[in-house]
Every structure is written in structure tokens, then in C-alpha cells.
Amino acid sequence: MRVEKAPVPFNDLARMDTDLRYEITEAAARVIASGWYVMGPEHKAFEQELASFIGVESAALVANGTDALVLALLALGTTSDDLVLTCANAGGYTTTACRLVGAIPVYADVDPSTHLLTAETVRAGIESAYATYGRKPSVIVVTHLYGASANITQITEWAHAQGISVVEDCAQAFGGFSGKNRLGSIADISTTSFYPTKNLGAIGDAGAIFTNRTELDTRVRSLRQYGWSTKYRTTVQGGMNSRCDELQAAILRIKLRRLDGWNARRREIHALYERALSSSTTARLLNSVEGEFVGHLAVLVVDDRESAIKIFNDHGIKTDIHYPICDHQQPTAPEGSYSLPASEYAAEHIISIPLFAELEEHETDRVAEALRAI
Ligand SMILES: *Cc1c(COP(=O)(O)O)cnc(C)c1O
Numbered sequence: 001m002r003v004e005k006a007p008v009p010f011n012d013l014a015r016m017d018t019d020l021r022y023e024i025t026e027a028a029a030r031v032i033a034s035g036w037y038v039m040g041p042e043h044k045a046f047e048q049e050l051a052s053f054i055g056v057e058s059a060a061l062v063a064n065g066t067d068a069l070v071l072a073l074l075a076l077g078t079t080s081d082d083l084v085l086t087c088a089n090a091g092g093y094t095t096t097a098c099r100l101v102g103a104i105p106v107y108a109d110v111d112p113s114t115h116l117l118t119a120e121t122v123r124a125g126i127e128s129a130y131a132t133y134g135r136k137p138s139v140i141v142v143t144h145l146y147g148a149s150a151n152i153t154q155i156t157e158w159a160h161a162q163g164i165s166v167v168e169d170c171a172q173a174f175g176g177f178s179g180k181n182r183l184g185s186i187a188d189i190s191t192t193s194f195y196p197t198k199n200l201g202a203i204g205d206a207g208a209i210f211t212n213r214t215e216l217d218t219r220v221r222s223l224r225q226y227g228w229s230t231k232y233r234t235t236v237q238g239g240m241n242s243r244c245d246e247l248q249a250a251i252l253r254i255k256l257r258r259l260d261g262w263n264a265r266r267r268e269i270h271a272l273y274e275r276a277l278s279s280s281t282t283a284r285l286l287n288s289v290e291g292e293f294v295g296h297l298a299v300l301v302v303d304d305r306e307s308a309i310k311i312f313n314d315h316g317i318k319t320d321i322h323y324p325i326c327d328h329q330q331p332t333a334p335e336g337s338y339s340l341p342a343s344e345y346a347a348e349h350i351i352s353i354p355l356f357a358e359l360e361e362h363e364t365d366r367v368a369e370a371l372r373a374i
Helices: 018-034 041-054 065-075 093-101 119-133 152-161 214-223 246-256 259-277 305-314 341-349 361-373
Strands: 058-062 083-087 104-108 139-143 165-169 189-193 207-211 228-230 283-285 298-302 350-353
Touching (some): 065 214, 093 139, 207 214, 341 350
Antiparallel strands (some): 283 298
């Protein structure tokens, strides 16, 4: 009898080791028994632990990563007159946040070798936005994509010289570094998401905002809770309700202590894939563990995507595409034409393969075997 091997899943959030599951269950029971469910002691402790982990003055928890972007933009004073420059190949979260704020998203292309914004592509994007709208974007949102760090120091220095603010979106590279600094500590204000599939994931939704600038932090804390300065006193216009609950904070505190270990395991798996693919002439892995990379996603760039997907299917390996449609080519994109060749090429030629810390050796070996077959 031929036994079919179970497919290698793209991700499996239920694979939690016994110790972790026990600690999380204990913490949840403690919170439930406490009767304090929103912005209580776990929330406060996690904000402090996050700020010291990232190396910033303050961390504010919010409901999710999209709200974090919205609140960061609002804290910077972004209004419906403003243009916000970002990339078009990062899943559209910044575009969604711009729409919620009423600002106009404008796009810069990415570097074809890294698929990240650089100071050069940003400069070109600003120039073309100026040519179209007759004014400069007031904010740049830089996404550290797939676990790789964009050159945030260089972009921020250049932007500040132009009087432009910078937001770092760390949702895909949480725990990563740029030189000696953790990502999230370099731009004016930074955001992250704790969506369950991120490197640090909640058991539900949550997000956070980091900054060293007290006035931005004060605005974020007010805006996330109705625009209150103190209870029932509304002093900031544009407030909303975007809170992280006590259960998620308690669970994330436990997981934060394990994050560097999980990120190291992700890098180890990525290194195995790199070795398996080293002699290929038709496919390459986008990132390398030689760089500052925390392995959120393992992304291949292939000449012929259809046949590569077929090879993975034949090996019983689940794949995905991050992301198949650029922001400026979405059905909801406004009129206006962009030419972003590197972003558009990426959308047609990338494949994501399984990369998460709980993958087992027999599974990563099977992925490596498929990579050698490409
Ligand atoms: C997941 C993600 C977000 C959005 O986070 P949510 O918590 O799902 O709202 C924002 N930016 C990036 C880069 C992401 O990967």
C-alpha cells in the first residue's frame, strides 16, 4: 500500500510546544480570574517590555497593525490634503490606512534585487508625485518586507533633510535589526502588527506603535481612546477606539521572551533552503541569512512561476504569493497611471514557501528536495 505523505503546510499555528501552551493557558486563566480585561496590568507591563526590547522611549498597544498605521499617520498630523509615499508591493496595508485617514497614497518603485524601497527609489517617487500633484508627500512609510530590513537610516536622513516624516512598518520584520538598532527605533514613529502569522503573533488581533518623540506618543495614546486626554475629556480631534485587550497582552508577553529563538530557527531553515537552491539558474531566494533578515517569509523569484508551483504541488508542499496584485493595480486603485517595473515584475514572479519555527526536519528536507528540482 502506498502511503501518501501529509502535505507540508504553509503555516500551522496550532503547533505550539507543550511548555508554551501551558504558560499561555495559565496566563489566560489568570487574566480571566482578575476581572480586568482591557488596559490593565498585563497591558502596562507589555508596553514597558516592548519599549525596552525595541529600544525606544515608548510603546503603545493598539488593536491591530492597520490601526497602528492609521494612528501613526494621524499623530504626525496627516490630513486629507497630504500625500503619503510608500511601496506598492507590500500587501496594501499602508494604502488602506491612507484611505481611512483620507490621505492620498503615492507609490515609489522598489529595488529589483531586494524588492525594498531605497533612498534612490524614494527620491524618484517623491519627484514623480511632485510632477503629478504639484506638492511633495509629507510622510514616507517604509515597510521592512518579508523579514528583511530596508535601509531605514539612509531613507530617514534623506527624508528629514527634505522636511518629510518617516514611518517604519515592522510587521514583517519584528525583532530584526538595522546595524545595532532594532527595527522600529529609527524612524519618527514605527508600527507593528501581532496578527497570528507574524513572527510575534497573538491569539487574535493586536498591534503596537513605537516612538522616541513624546508629543507623538501622547497623541497616539489619546487618539487610540476617543481622543481623551483624561477619562471622558476629549481634547484631540479624530480619536477612535483601538485598544489591545488584556488577554492578548498577557499572551504576547510570554511569546516575546521566545521571539529571538524563533527568529534564529527561521533563519536556520532559510539557510537550508539557500543551500538547496545554490546552483539554480532559473530561481533565487530573495533574501539571505548573511544579511539582516529575520525570516518572516521565504520568497523565491522564479522565471516560470507556473512550472515552479507545479513542482511544489507535486512534492506536496503548500505555497502562497505575497503579493499577487500591486496596490496601484488593485480594482480599488484610483485613476492615475504608475510605472513601477520592479514591483510589477515581482508580483508576477514571486512564490512564498513554508517558513515557520515549528517546521520539522523531515518537512524542511522535503522543501529542500523540491528546491533542488527547480
Ligand atoms: C500584517 C501587516 C499589516 C497589518 O496588520 P493587521 O494587524 O492585519 O491590521 C500591516 N503592515 C504589514 C507590513 C503587514 O504585514
